[in-house]
Amino acid sequence: MAVVGALILMAMIPTGWLALIDDRTLNDVGIWDKPLKFLLSTGLFLLMASWVATRLPVGWRHTRAGRYVVWAAILSTLFEVGYIAFQASRGQASHFNYSNGFTIAMYSLMGVGAVILTSTALVQGIGVLRHDAGDPPAFRRALGWGLVLTFVLGTATGAYMSAQIGGHWVGGPASDAGGLPFLGWSTTAGDLRPPHFLGIHAAQVLPVTALILLAVNRRHADLLTRLAIAGYVAITAAVFWQAVSGRPLLPL
Numbered sequence: 001m002a003v004v005g006a007l008i009l010m011a012m013i014p015t016g017w018l019a020l021i022d023d024r025t026l027n028d029v030g031i032w033d034k035p036l037k038f039l040l041s042t043g044l045f046l047l048m049a050s051w052v053a054t055r056l057p058v059g060w061r062h063t064r065a066g067r068y069v070v071w072a073a074i075l076s077t078l079f080e081v082g083y084i085a086f087q088a089s090r091g092q093a094s095h096f097n098y099s100n101g102f103t104i105a106m107y108s109l110m111g112v113g114a115v116i117l118t119s120t121a122l123v124q125g126i127g128v129l130r131h132d133a134g135d136p137p138a139f140r141r142a143l144g145w146g147l148v149l150t151f152v153l154g155t156a157t158g159a160y161m162s163a164q165i166g167g168h169w170v171g172g173p174a175s176d177a178g179g180l181p182f183l184g185w186s187t188t189a190g191d192l193r194p195p196h197f198l199g200i201h202a203a204q205v206l207p208v209t210a211l212i213l214l215a216v217n218r219r220h221a222d223l224l225t226r227l228a229i230a231g232y233v234a235i236t237a238a239v240f241w242q243a244v245s246g247r248p249l250l251p252l
Contacts, residue, residue: 020068
């Protein structure tokens with residue numbers, strides 16, 4: 001997972017070069033913007049998954065669950081980024097593309113692949129919560145629940161977003177022009193990508209939060225981490241509600 005994750009991040013170099021020389025656009029932004037974002041996100045996902053494996057017993061990696069995490073994460077990631085890049089090279093959308101039977105079938109398979117990928121976080125999260133690697137309780141709790149919530153929140157928001165026929169915009173034009181830099185999130189209407197982003201990245205945000213709490217107040221870090229986990233779920237739900245209400249995360 002570490003090797004594949006590193007290779008995926010390295011693929012951002014030629015993809016970035018293509019973004020500079022290819023002036024084609026999709027949804028009013030560069031055609032290679034989406035591949036770049038997915039390369040970054042999935043590459044970091046695999047690198048983190050390989051690190052989480054070090055917090056689990058060595059024997060766990062050779063169990064059925066451990067083998068599932070490795071191969072499901074690698075194969076689903078390669079499929080996702082591969083198809084996204086393929087569609088970009090054709091100047092076509094990979095997501096919300098209902099133009100013909102092939103793109104409809106592939107979009108459905110991408111949804112399956114995304115669930116498989118996030119399910120590996122669920123498996124690892126349960127493993128972290130069940131096995132003590134000697135980490136402070138606050139950090140183990142944040143890491144374990146962060147991984148579990150990556151599956152729960154990421155899958156729930158992703159499924160809702162995928163069910164929208166017109167795309168991830170709510171109450172606004174189907175365009176990423178004028179969106180937040182790099183992220184592209186709408187600044188004029190509702191956008192379902194922010195809550196999905198929060199859900200997917202719970203596995204990174206919560207452990208970092210726990211480390212900060214341990215540095216600031218080690219005595220009460222476990223209690224504060226519990227509150228942080230509950231607060232993160234509440235914030236994600238609030239951002240989701242804001243999006244479905246047609247209001248942008250950051251109106252500009």
